[in-house]
Ligand SMILES: [Fe+2]
């Protein structure tokens with residue numbers, strides 16, 4: 001039997017050992033937007049045997065070493081910088097490239113695969129929303145998180161605004177997750193059809209990668225950065 005406590009939340013398991021994210025992805029368990037659900041409850045809801053899942057998690061965690069040390073984030077400013085470099089920069093480069101591929105594939109294969117037109121429409125909305133979202137995080141949210149991290153005093157207005165922004169960004173994350181889920185459904189979980197050309201294949205791989213990267217990105221924001229910032233805000237507003 002493993003040492004993984006089934007009452008722990010999915011987010012806390014990924015926080016401690018990012019390798020768990022791979023297992024959750026493969027089982028279809030949402031550890032980012034729904035990261036506060038307990039492992040046992042999540043397995044129950046998805047008809048999975050919790051003990052089997054615990055064994056798989058322990059096995060993945062033990063096999064993939066090293067990642068966990070990257071997750072000791074006490075320094076929120078450092079975490080925000082990491083998110084920009086690891087996820088926002090990736091999106092800035094990937095979103096326009098993938099948009100071209102999605103457009104071409106829909107044009108070439110749309111007749112045999114009409115769902116590709118819906119993929120294209122959904123992707124365009126997704127890309128536009130994500131671009132706006134990451135710009136706003138960097139301009140409006142991360143600088144104030146930095147101030148909080150350095151122990152600078154925030155005004156009551158700044159505290160209220162930050163709380164409001166965190167709520168809005170979390171809503172954006174949920175909307176992004178819905179769009180990615182819709183794309184996964186439309187492509188039958190990125191299954192490669194027999195008549196797929198290399199571009200079609202590459203599009204599916206890159207959409208899959210985008211979804212995985214976004215889950216990890218949102219996890220780091222919702223469950224680590226925003227959660228810690230909210231705790232510090234609560235402490236700051238309790239100060240006399
Ligand atoms: Fe972000």
Ligand SMILES: [Fe+2]
Pocket residue numbers: 133137169173218221
């Ligand atoms: Fe975000």
